[in-house]
Each structure stands twice: as C-alpha cells, then as structure tokens.
Amino acid sequence: MTESDLIAALEDAGVHVVFLPYPKPGSYWHAHQLIVIDARLSSRWQRCTLAHEAVHAWYGHEGPCAPETEAWVDERAAGLLVTEQAYARAEWLHGPDVHAIADELDVTPWVIEAFQRTLRRVA
Structure with missing residues (x-):
C-alpha cells in the first residue's frame, strides 16, 4: 500500500494526517481523529509509521498501548x-538478512520482523 493509498483510506474513515516536525515518529489521537507523522523522517519511515498509526486509528486505540498491542x-x-x-x-x-530484505521491499526492518512473526504463526 502506498502512502497515498493509506492517506485516502484514512480520509475515508474521517482521520486526518499531518506531517510536521515532531519529537516521535508518529502518534494517533483518537479523540481528534488525527495522525501526526514526523516530517523529518525518510519517506520509507514515514510510510511505515503511517501504516502503524493507521492500524491504531482503524481499531480505535486510545493512548499508549501495551507492548503486546503494539506488536x-x-x-x-x-500486512x-x-x-x-x-x-x-x-x-x-x-x-x-532482515535489513537487506527491508531495503529490497522499501520498508523498515521492524516491518520485516513483524511480517516474519506473522509468517511463523501461520506456518
């Protein structure tokens, strides 16, 4: 899914996305239906962070989540x-090589590690 696809899907769900200098890679505020992404990140990191925050938005997560929820x-x-x-x-x-696979697929290493966890569970 491209960044544009993610933003369009979020807009359809009533969630606004802004890119600006921010002290964290990204955040989602459920009460405001708002995702903030650090504009200083590379486009790869922005897209991956946006996907993460989009999942929080689509599932209505509020505030800091437990580590198992973040995983x-x-x-x-x-996915x-x-x-x-x-x-x-x-x-x-x-x-x-997680880093090489991530580079090949233009995603971050944490995305590959998460994808591998899913594959191991399915297998």
Whole structure:
C-alpha cells in the first residue's frame, strides 16, 4: 500500500494526517481523529509509521498501548505494506538478512520482523 493509498483510506474513515516536525515518529489521537507523522523522517519511515498509526486509528486505540498491542499493530501494518509473494522473492534474493530484505521491499526492518512473526504463526 502506498502512502497515498493509506492517506485516502484514512480520509475515508474521517482521520486526518499531518506531517510536521515532531519529537516521535508518529502518534494517533483518537479523540481528534488525527495522525501526526514526523516530517523529518525518510519517506520509507514515514510510510511505515503511517501504516502503524493507521492500524491504531482503524481499531480505535486510545493512548499508549501495551507492548503486546503494539506488536499486534506492527504485524497488521506489515500486512498492509508487504505481500507474501514479495517477501518470498526478497528472502530468496537476500537470505535471512532482515535489513537487506527491508531495503529490497522499501520498508523498515521492524516491518520485516513483524511480517516474519506473522509468517511463523501461520506456518
């Protein structure tokens, strides 16, 4: 899913997205239906952070979440950004190197780690 696709889906859900200098990679405020993404991040990090915050928005999460919820959100975000076919090809090309796979798929390493957790659970 591209950044534009994510933003359009969020807008359809009534969630606004802004990019500005921010002390964290991103945040979602449920009461305001607002996602803030740090504009200083690379486009890759912005898109991955946006996917993470989008999942929080779509599920109506409020405030800081427990670590297990954050891990679950990461896995859902990874599913928005990586397909099994693309992952399999990248792993075939680069072996188990998380950073190389992430570079190949233009996502962050945490997205690949979350995607791998999902694959292990399904297998």
